[in-house]
Amino acid sequence: MSKPHLALQRATPSTDESTSLTALLADLRAGRREAFDQILPLVYHELRRVARRELAVRPNDSLSTTALVHELYLKFARAERADWRNRAHFLSVAAVAMRHILVDRARRRAAEKRGGPQRRVTLEEDLVAANDHAESLLELHEALEHLARIDERLARVVECRFFGGMTEQETAEALGIGVRTVRRDWIKARGLLYHALGADLTASRDSEMCAGA
């Protein structure tokens, strides 16, 4: 799978693009990897919007990626009676989109912290938390890029499991590998990431506890 570029189109997808999602997903399933780059901007835009709306309605709830992605998928599915066999592929695209949304936000955060205009945030703690998260996410993102250079599939597995909140089965289906392989890859990938980031990852787990409060 070609590495998706980060320069994403922000424009609202036109209806033409949206109706072709089924076709694009079918292409993806058939192994036409260019389809991935065409789907990603659509999903990115939609996922961002769904996440934003969810957070506006219930800011204190912890979101579930799967719930978000499913809602988004259902929307597409309803719109064009999409083939349910495409679901895992769709989820994997959504996982990449989620990674891009987060990296995008983290980069903006980091830039603001370096002296750009500081956005007004309700609580000081929110600001600190967001800055810490931005840093840890960018480190993880970088380590994941390295990982992809060593072993592309391991990085894809992390994307599906961590950024997409996908199950082992869903990941297996999306990547066209066995569940056992997914399980093993997930162990190896986390081992390599731990190796690269070690204490930082542990730190991000601690702050995640606070974030839930």
Added chain:
Amino acid sequence: MTTLGALGDLSRERWRVLEPLLDAALELDPMRRPAYVDRACGGDLPLRAELKALLEACDLGANILETPAVITYAPLLADVPVGPPMPVTLGGRYHIMREIARGGMATVYLAHDPKHGRQVAVKTLRSEVGRRSGRARFAREIEIAAGLSHPHILPLHDSGEESVDDNEPSLLYFVSPFAEGETLRDRLRREPRMSPDEVVRLGGEIARALDYAHRRGVIHLDIKPENILLHEGHAVVADFGIARAMSATGHGPSEHGGSVLGTPSYMSPEQATGEPDVDARSDVYSLGCVLYELLTGTQPFASRDERAGRPSLAALATHVSDELASVVMRALASSPDDRFPSADALATALERAVRASRHIGWRRAHVWIAIAVMTMAAGGFWATRLVQQHSQTLTSTRR
């Protein structure tokens, strides 16, 4: 992990050598792995070290990234600007000028009302008023709240529902006069504790406002520092009727404890547990929480789990008279029956407490003056000791 460099140093080629060995080792029971590493690597010491380091990392990393990114990095997502751009006008009438404040769920804008040529504050909340019954109740609650007229209550001019985008929940808005000033929360940020005299004065004003509303059948249900404005030094209670109206939409604090509007730290136990007959004494409790925070700089119950234990009087006792402390603690009683029967009774008790404490205040001032003189005379280390001893004596005699 010094044997293997950072991930960047591990080449694709080296990984191809290491991966099958790692796979085989991971298949084995952890106890049998060292022997396997020895056997598989033979005399290749670098290989052995790398494999061992990788196995160790796989062990240590076994639990990382378990929580999906969307939860781990929720603060980053929360940072995504909320909702579509603000509509230029609301209800076809109020021209939004700028954002004044933003909370977890609500945003307050400064707007211009051309009909009356005045500036207004528009509070917006996202919610669905889906069911017809919900809509009717919402309208009724708002109507009652709009009928309130009291010097310490922020009037509600108007309200409405606006659909911004088909895919977004609709926007509920509440229009009030725009009052220059800050909220009690802003004030607490600048100055974590307020003088007992000022707390009693503001507390009295809030309690009188609550009592006025209670007698007209309106319970606030969301009394907290964020909802009390300070206008020219006086307390003005905002958001009357909104919590109740929002409960019609399924988001209100009276319907379920973990609501988006009611704030757990200030919610009465009966409101938090979702009891159906929450009455005026629930607001008395919430005001008690606010008074406690104004006096001590901390919330009496930092989280709902701590409800089991009562906040201590000691935190209040050092600079607050016994009379005032016992008024606040009575307002904070877990059982509604143990609280003041009405907000009016709380207001009266606050006034009485301040009269009593004024007398005691003088007595205590003399003690402090004596300590200050001794401090200056004794100097340095001993002075510190003396002050400590005196304050301990003070505290213990007060118990």
